[in-house]
Each structure stands twice: as structure tokens, then as C-alpha cells.
Amino acid sequence: MQDYGRINGDFEAADCYIDYPMEIRASERMNHSRGDQQVVMMGHLMHQICYDQYPQERMNAFRSLRKLLSRTDDDDSITSRCHVGLEQQLDRKLSWQLSYDLQQSTECINVHIITGVCDCLCMLWTGSSQERREQSFSQLINYLPWYLQAWKFLARKALILEQHEHDTQLQSIVQIFRLWAQVKQSTIKKYLIRSTNLVTWLSQFWILNSSTQSAPRFIDNTMRLSLIGLIKDLSNRASDTDKEYMHNHLLEMVLDCRKQQEASLTMMEAASNVLWNWATVDRLGRSMAESSPETWQALQYMLQRRGTKTTTKVLNNNLQQQQQRSPASSNITIRRQAMSVVGTMVAAWTSKADIERPPGLLIQQVWLVPRLLDVLQNERDEDIRRRSIRTMRCLATCDWGRSFIKQSANGAEELPLPHVLLEILRNRHDGPEIQCQACQTLSALITHESIGDDDQNTVYETLIKALAHVIADPIAVNDSCSSISADKLTVAACETFRMCLVHNHSDPNSSELSSTHLCRIQQVLERNATEPAFHLQISELLLHLTLTAHPVSASAMNQSSLLLSSPYLDCISILLGSVGPETEISRTNAIDIVLRLMECAENKKPLADHDRLLTSLVNFCLMHSGSQKQTVKQVILNIVPEI
Numbered sequence: 108m109q110d111y112g113r114i115n116g117d118f119e120a121a122d123c124y125i126d127y128p129m130e131i132r133a134s135e136r137m138n139h140s141r142g143d144q145q146v147v148m149m150g151h152l153m154h155q156i157c158y159d160q161y162p163q164e165r166m167n168a169f170r171s172l173r174k175l176l177s178r179t180d181d182d183d184s185i186t187s188r189c190h191v192g193l194e195q196q197l198d199r200k201l202s203w204q205l206s207y208d209l210q211q212s213t214e215c216i217n218v219h220i221i222t223g224v225c226d227c228l229c230m231l232w233t234g235s236s237q238e239r240r241e242q243s244f245s246q247l248i249n250y251l252p253w254y255l256q257a258w259k260f261l262a263r264k265a266l267i268l269e270q271h272e273h274d275t276q277l278q279s280i281v282q283i284f285r286l287w288a289q290v291k292q293s294t295i296k297k298y299l300i301r302s303t304n305l306v307t308w309l310s311q312f313w314i315l316n317s318s319t320q321s322a323p324r325f326i327d328n329t330m331r332l333s334l335i336g337l338i339k340d341l342s343n344r345a346s347d348t349d350k351e352y353m354h355n356h357l358l359e360m361v362l363d364c365r366k367q368q369e370a371s372l373t374m375m376e377a378a379s380n381v382l383w384n385w386a387t388v389d390r391l392g393r394s395m396a397e398s399s400p401e402t403w404q405a406l407q408y409m410l411q412r413r414g415t416k417t418t419t420k421v422l423n424n425n426l427q428q429q430q431q432r433s434p435a436s437s438n439i440t441i442r443r444q445a446m447s448v449v450g451t452m453v454a455a456w457t458s459k460a461d462i463e464r465p466p467g468l469l470i471q472q473v474w475l476v477p478r479l480l481d482v483l484q485n486e487r488d489e490d491i492r493r494r495s496i497r498t499m500r501c502l503a504t505c506d507w508g509r510s511f512i513k514q515s516a517n518g519a520e521e522l523p524l525p526h527v528l529l530e531i532l533r534n535r536h537d538g539p540e541i542q543c544q545a546c547q548t549l550s551a552l553i554t555h556e557s558i559g560d561d562d563q564n565t566v567y568e569t570l571i572k573a574l575a576h577v578i579a580d581p582i583a584v585n586d587s588c589s590s591i592s593a594d595k596l597t598v599a600a601c602e603t604f605r606m607c608l609v610h611n612h613s614d615p616n617s618s619e620l621s622s623t624h625l626c627r628i629q630q631v632l633e634r635n636a637t638e639p640a641f642h643l644q645i646s647e648l649l650l651h652l653t654l655t656a657h658p659v660s661a662s663a664m665n666q667s668s669l670l671l672s673s674p675y676l677d678c679i680s681i682l683l684g685s686v687g688p689e690t691e692i693s694r695t696n697a698i699d700i701v702l703r704l705m706e707c708a709e710n711k712k713p714l715a716d717h718d719r720l721l722t723s724l725v726n727f728c729l730m731h732s733g734s735q736k737q738t739v740k741q742v743i744l745n746i747v748p749e750i
Contacts, residue, residue: 156169206250225280255303285336301349306341309337335361351390354394383451403468409441442488479495503548524552546599550606553606574600605644715746
């Protein structure tokens with residue numbers, strides 16, 4: 108009998124040797140439990156695989172080992188019964204055997220032996236826990252090039268023989284790489300992407316078997332799904348530089364998925380996930396938006412409205428010109444991920460203040476804004492709606508984005524954006540996050556006077572009423588949301604409410620706010636003492652309400668009882684009591700509000716009677732210095748005589 112380990116001179120052969128007897132006597136079997144018998148049998152089979160000189164005997168051992176690994180008793184796999192040491196010996200020995208066989212001359216390599224090793228490794232790791240796999244992979248990382256060599260060997264055999272039966276022989280090795288790609292350890296992920304030439308091989312393998320008509324197409328749709336799934340696993344949790352590396356080599360392969368005549372929804376779902384992972388890299392998102400028309404075509408295909416028909420030739424010149432529905436339109440996950448890709452790409456071009464001119468390719472996507480508006484009016488899935496309105500908000504925050512919205516919406520069947528946003532706030536069917544995004548989008552449009560309606564006053568008045576309802580009851584419909592989500596919505600509605608008042612120039616006394624609204628605002632301030640953005644936006648609203656009261660006389664100011672109500676003064680007290688440089692502006696606004704109220708002598712008495720306000724003023728003097736301290740001291744001296 109040949110000893111392959113000793114011939115090769117590799118010390119790992121001895122390390123990996125599982126010391127079990129060649130034969131197991133019947134009396135010994137009786138003394139073992141069923142699980143122990145199977146463990147002993149695994150050692151016996153591994154000995155045959157590695158040391159038997161007859162190929163047929165080795166093949167028989169492989170078949171027995173595969174059968175043993177696939178056996179389950181009461182849903183308990185054999186690998187779960189193996190202790191860690193034995194399992195690590197198994198995969199280590201199998202990996203060493205694979206490397207040894209692949210070092211032989213090509214004509215001496217038995218394709219069935221290589222396939223058998225790959226099948227056993229795949230079954231062994233598939234039945235293991237994630238933790239146990241990662242332990243094994245850390246020790247076997249140097250064998251990765253040999254796994255890739257096995258893949259290339261099996262692919263060459265399939266190409267030469269032009270036989271579809273090799274599809275199944277390739278499945279195990281692809282699944283092995285998927286298991287490796289799913290690990291969370293960054294070192295393994297980086298080594299897999301960069302040091303094994305796997306990414307380059309994937310591109311070559313796909314092109315070889317999908318696009319060249321003269322070459323045999325020996326992989327089926329199941330294999331294509333496994334390949335795109337492998338790319339998805341590689342891109343998940345990869346570093347930014349590794350994602351860019353994958354994008355540069357594999358973009359064509361990912362986009363080619365939807366061109367396959369047998370493309371499945373699962374395949375396109377994986378492709379959209381990969382595009383989303385890549386787009387999250389800021390540089391890569393901008394690059395995809397400005398230099399990849401094929402990416403935009405794929406996204407348009409994935410985001411078609413359900414039930415609509417499209418001319419396939421426009422989307423893909425490789426398919427026959429015919430009318431058909433996009434299969435992706437019926438899959439929510441595909442549309443969710445495709446919408447996220449669009450939003451991330453747009454955000455990459457709108458988040459930078461120094462970007463004045465967007466890429467021409469992005470501006471050419473005239474279908475985008477009508478599609479976003481259609482989603483906001485007709486889509487029922489909340490995730491897709493949320494991601495759509497986020498994209499709209501990003502566009503509304505920059506000059507070129509607002510121009511793009513206006514130009515793209517001309518002639519569209521959908522309602523103008525401000526009316527769509529107004530309906531979201533009036534109907535209250537969406538969750539607080541979507542309503543919050545609607546408020547922020549409206550604020551951006553109002554700031555730049557981009558409401559775009561002939562009767563803007565009517566629009567503003569309608570908005571003011573809708574926003575007042577949101578402030579009073581932010582969880583009117585979705586009462587399962589968290590308090591922080593509701594608070595964010597309240598603050599966003601306050602900011603949009605203020606913007607409407609500023610640009611509408613309407614009577615502030617008819618602002619729709621009441622003590623109920625102020626009580627709600629007070630709750631938000633008290634719950635979010637460490638949120639300076641909340642304090643700032645609320646203080647801006649209260650300051651605007653105070654400054655626009657325009658009292659002609661003391662009695663006129665006194666008529667604005669809301670400004671002297673206990674909830675109003677409580678809010679000012681909270682703003683005065685905030686600490687830290689981040690809330691300096693909101694504290695200054697609160698002081699300005701008090702000074703404005705004191706312009707009417709009749710107001711000093713109610714201000715002095717409010718204990719919380721007086722305490723906040725005193726504490727402010729104790730905690731701060733400078734000119735503001737002197738101002739507040741003077742305020743206290745002016746109102747104390749009223750006590």
C-alpha cells in the first residue's frame with residue numbers, strides 16, 4: 108500500500124491522520140453507541156481515502172463517507188455529533204488530500220476523486236455551525252488556492268467534455284466558496300477576495316460560459332444562481348476597497364443576470380443586493396451613477412410598476428423585441444433593493460456641498476422622478492415608500508436636484524411633488540419615518556420657494572393645518588412606533604410649520620397652534636435633553652411666533668395668551684436650562700423670546716409668576732458668564748418686583 112503522506116513528505120499528513128483501526132470487529136461495534144460507531148466508521152473511511160492504492164476502493168470510501176455525512180437521526184446531523192477535534196481532523200485531512208491529488212500530473216488526476224473530496228467538504232461544513240466553520244477556516248486558509256485550483260480543474264474537464272453532468276460536480280466547489288464568503292472574519296474575507304484570484308476567475312468563468320456562442324454553455328441556471336449568490340456573499344461586510352475591486356471586475360457579470368432568458372427572481376434579487384452593497388461606498392456610488400448606463404437600465408427594469416408593459420429591446424438589445432412585463436416588478440425584495448441602490452447613488456451626488464453640476468448620465472434618467480412619484484401615490488409596501496421619499500428628499504436639498512424634479516415631472520401623469528407630500532401628511536397612513544421625510548422634503552422646497560403652484564397661499568394654509576395635526580398627534584395612525592420616532596416627526600413638523608409661516612406671511616394668531624401642541628412640544632424637549640438639533644428647531648419656531656406677534660400696544664400682546672401660557676413658558680425654561688456649546692443658539696433664542704415678551708409691561712407679572720421660568724433664569728446666571736449673563740440678570744431684576 109502506498110503512503111501518500113510519506114511520499115509527499117508533508118508533515119501535515121501525520122498531523123491529520125485519524126488513528127482508527129482498519130477493521131472494526133463485531134464485538135467492538137456492540138460496545139459502541141450508534142453515534143460512536145459512525146464516528147469510528149468515519150475514521151476508517153478517511154484512512155481508506157488517503158492510503159488505499161486502488162482508485163475504485165477510494166471511490167467506494169467516498170460514497171460511503173458522503174452517505175454517512177448526509178445521514179440524520181431525529182433531525183440531528185452526523186457532524187453535530189462529532190466533537191470539534193474530529194471534524195477539524197476530517198476537513199484538514201480532506202483539504203490536504205485535495206492539494207496532494209492536484210499536484211499530480213494532469214492525466215493522473217481522477218476527476219471523481221476531486222469531486223468526492225469537494226462533496227465531502229461541502230457536506231461537512233454545511234452541517235456545521237457558523238462558529239465551528241470559522242474555527243476550521245482560520246486553520247485552513249492556506250488551502251484556499253487549492254480549492255480554487257479544484258474549481259478550475261473541474262471547469263476545464265467540463266469544457267473539454269462538453270457535458271452538462273459536470274454542472275453537479277461544480278456545485279459543491281461553488282458552495283464551498285459560498286460558505287467561506289459568509290464568514291464574518293475580515294481577514295478571511297479579504298484574503299478570499301484579494302489573494303486567491305477568485306474575483307478574476309469568477310469573471311472569466313462567467314464570460315466563458317454565457318456570452319460566447321462558439322463555446323459550450325455547460326452551466327445551467329442553478330449554477331448561475333450559485334455564482335451570483337457567491338458574489339452577494341463576498342460583497343456583504345466587505346471593506347470599501349474590496350467592494351471597489353469587485354465592482355471593477357464583476358459589474359458586467361452582475362448586470363448580465365437579467366439578460367439570461369431563464370433568469371429567475373432569486374437571481375435578480377441577489378444581483379440587486381450586490382448593487383446595493385457596492386453603492387454604499389461613496390466613491391463607488393458616484394461612479395455607478397455617472398459612468399454606467401447599463402446599471403441605470405437594470406434599475407429601471409427592476410423598478411417597473413407591477414402590471415406595466417415595456418418594450419424589451421429598449422432595456423436589453425440581446426433579447427427579442429417584444430412586449431412583456433418585468434418579472435422583477437412582482438418581487439418586493441428586488442424593488443426594495445433596487446430603490447435603495449437608486450437612493451444611495453443619488454445621495455452620493457447630493458450630500459456634497461461643492462457639487463454644482465450632477466453627472467449628465469443621471470440627469471438623462473427622466474423616468475426616475477415619475478417613478479418615485481408613482482411609488483409615493485400607489486405603492487403599498489412601506490419600505491419601498493420610505494426609500495423612495497428619501498431619494499426625493501436628497502434631490503430637494505440641492506439646486507440641480509430641484510431643477511431635475513421640476514423638469515422630469517413636466518408632462519407626467521403624477522401629481523406635483525408638494526401635493527403628493529401634502530397627501531402623505533393629511534392621510535397619515537404612513538409611519539413616522541416617512542412622514543418625517545415628507546416634512547424635511549417640504550422644508551427644502553419651501554426654503555427655495557419651489558412649491559411651484561399658482562395659488563401658493565392656499566397650499567401653505569392647507570399645509571399649516573396638516574402640520575398642526577401632525578404636531579399634536581404624531582402617532583395618530585401608527586401607534587406602534589417608538590417615542591424617538593414620534594419625537595423626530597414632531598420636530599420635523601415644527602420646522603416645516605415655521606417655514607410655512609415665514610413664506611406665507613399669514614397672521615401668526617391664526618397659526619393653528621394651541622396649548623395642546625405646546626404640551627406635545629414640551630414633552631419632546633424634556634425627553635430629548637441631549638438632542639441639540641431638537642432644541643434648535645423648536646426654539647426657532649417659538650422665536651418666530653413671538654417676533655411676529657407685532658404688538659401695537661400692551662393689550663394687543665396680552666391678547667396672544669398662547670405666548671404666556673404655562674406650556675409655552677415651560678418650553679422656554681427647558682431651552683434656557685440646556686447645557687453645552689451645541690445648544691448655545693437655542694439658549695440665545697430663548698433669551699430673545701423673554702426679552703421680546705418683556706417689551707409689554709403687562710407681561711412681566713405672568714413671567715414672574717412662572718416659578719420654573721424664574722428658576723431657569725437664576726440657574727442660567729449661575730452657570731454662564733459674559734454678556735448673556737448680564738442680560739439675564741437684568742431680566743430678573745426687571746420681573747422680580749412683580750412678585
